[in-house]
Amino acid sequence: MPKSIPARWLEYKPYGTVINGTKILPFKVPLKEAVSNNLEPEKRFTVSVLVQAFPRIKYIIDLTNTDRYYDEKEFTNSGIKYEKIMVRGREVPSVDVMNKFFKTMDDFTSACGEGESTLHHIGSVYPHDQSCLYYYSNILRCKYLPFENAYLRSSNTKISKSSF
Numbered sequence: 001m002p003k004s005i006p007a008r009w010l011e012y013k014p015y016g017t018v019i020n021g022t023k024i025l026p027f028k029v030p031l032k033e034a035v036s037n038n039l040e041p042e043k044r045f046t047v048s049v050l051v052q053a054f055p056r057i058k059y060i061i062d063l064t065n066t067d068r069y070y071d072e073k074e075f076t077n078s079g080i081k082y083e084k085i086m087v088r089g090r091e092v093p094s095v096d097v098m099n100k101f102f103k104t105m106d107d108f109t110s111a112c113g114e115g116e117s118t119l120h121h122i123g124s125v126y127p128h129d130q131s132c133l134y135y136y137s138n139i140l141r142c143k144y145l146p147f148e149n150a151y152l153r154s155s156n157t158k159i160s161k162s163s164f
Contacts, residue, residue, distance in 0.1 A: 059080065
């Protein structure tokens with residue numbers, strides 16, 4: 001279990017807003033309670049904080065390349081479906097990774113159903129390596145969103161690399 005927070009973690013807001021026209025809520029990696037308890041209360045961000053703030057989250061897509069900051073059971077024990085897609089930072093994701101992301105998005109979106117479209121959110125854990133986030137924002141824009149950079153605006157983040 002990590003004893004410290006990820007590099008630059010404190011620089012980012014815990015979560016953004018639901019992306020306009022979608023059910024996607026971007027949020028940074030939540031921390032285990034034991035790690036979060038070392039922070040000032042207003043800087044803590046855990047799975048329980050997220051679930052309290054957004055009780056309509058029913059699906060999580062985790063795009064981080066680690067599982068050391070929290071246990072997925074914190075989501076699944078709350079009745080939230082969870083999918084881990086290991087995305088390496090600082091590089092363009094492979095076709096296999098992108099296809100898994102698309103399939104997961106399609107599966108979660110169709111599981112919500114038409115009548116439930118406003119009742120459920122899909123949470124997307126973004127890594128603090130923002131170059132990966134930028135790449136996914138462009139993929140989301142092309143496949144799911146009608147306008148540019150919606151994921152970035154909704155996650156309140158900045159780009160750390162411009163190679164994408």
